[in-house]
Amino acid sequence: MAEERAGAEPEPESGPGVDAGRSADKSGQGVVAAFGQSLKTLRTRAGMEREEFGKRLGYSASTIASFEQGRRIPPPRAIDRSDEILDAGGLLTVWKDQLEKAQYPAFFQGMAQLEKQAIELLAYDTLVVNGLLQTEGYTRALLNNRRPPLDVETIEQRVTARLARQEIFDRYPAPFLSFVMCESVLRRKFGGSQVWRGQLEQLLLVGQRRNVELQVMPLACEENTGVDGPFTVITREDGKRFVYAEAQGASVLETDPKPAVLAAARYGIIRSQALTPRESLAFIEKLLGEL
Incomplete structure (x- = not known):
């Protein structure tokens, strides 16, 4: 994902x-x-x-x-x-x-390359927690849900690769990272209560980083510009932007400037419609307290 x-x-x-x-x-x-x-x-x-x-x-x-x-x-x-x-x-x-x-699926290799160069990453997610935010337990739960089933070696390889991508949080100079996730993502307890508790705790920790903004799009929100589904906008140090989207084991990595500019503008509207970062962390804390 x-x-x-x-x-x-x-x-x-x-x-x-x-x-x-x-x-x-x-x-x-x-x-x-x-x-x-x-x-x-x-x-x-x-x-x-x-x-x-x-x-x-x-x-x-x-x-x-x-x-x-x-x-x-x-x-x-x-x-x-x-x-x-x-x-x-x-x-x-x-x-x-x-x-x-x-180590990455073929459809994700271009995106993995870009993440290493990103000075800004904007991600909107509607199905599962973004890969950069996932705990090991949550990642394993997702991979174990794949059908047809993945073999053990492939699961281990992809868990390691996904966790390695999280080095982006410790990079210097720190890139700006913004994540907006639909509330539905926070309602799916992949892996069970214990795994989900760890995932919510991870979101709270990451959301407190100075270069990270984490926001939740409530299900009750009457306006949501993200109706076309999840996508990620990445900006490189040279100022060039890219748009990435995937579904069903296939992906599109758009390199043309116009779609990237439009996607970044769309993301800005989505952020304005979502809960603020402070409200979002409070929302996640509430969910954690309900477990």
């Missing part, structure tokens, strides 16, 4: 269609498999068993097997450490950018 670059760099591609998305996903799987084979080859060349290598890296032998078999993507620090332990001379670290891209 909405759910990752400066001017001299290539523009992010628009969201792929279903067939293109599947091809990109297969390409990503190929990258992960190739990295795993390289890792295994270098480990074997170093005369190191999985148990020993895992112990030095801080993982179990079964996790190392998952890395080598392309079922899991190691985090960047684990890749750096593996390169050091195996004296690979950079043969593993050169995979980092490709692996980072491969």
Whole structure:
């Protein structure tokens, strides 16, 4: 879910269609498999068993097997450490950018790239809590609700990737982040009461950050300019804006200036119709007290 670059760099591609998305996903799987084979080859060349290598890296032998078999993507620090332990001379670290891209579904890869360059992010959500605000438990609950079911490795990969995106909150200089969510989002207790309690607490914590504004659009509100559904507007450091929207495993990343300007204006109206940030945090606190 909405759910990752400066001017001299290539523009992010628009969201792929279903067939293109599947091809990109297969390409990503190929990258992960190739990295795993390289890792295994270098480990074997170093005369190191999985148990020993895992112990030095801080993982179990079964996790190392998952890395080598392309079922899991190691985090960047684990890749750096593996390169050091195996004296690979950079043969593993050169995979980092490709692996980072491969950890996201094909339809989200352009957005994940933009999030890292954002100086402003405006997100309107109507179905679930925005990925940048989700707790681990809430993310797992959402992914476990997918049909057809996702395999365990894919769930672990996407949980890790989604949580990694939240580094945006600690970036310096801090980007401006604004989130407006429909009250209906706050009425769906994915994962049960305990998971939902943790998610509400997370929203309250994030909403108190100086560079974050969190607002709720009440169901009782008679006017809501967000009738066309969820969307995100991102502004890069070079001033260029992009609009992202997704549904049913497909997405559109609009790079044309006109739709981006209109979407930003629409978002401004939505913000004016929603509860203020102070009122919104009070509303969330009330929901928390009712659990």
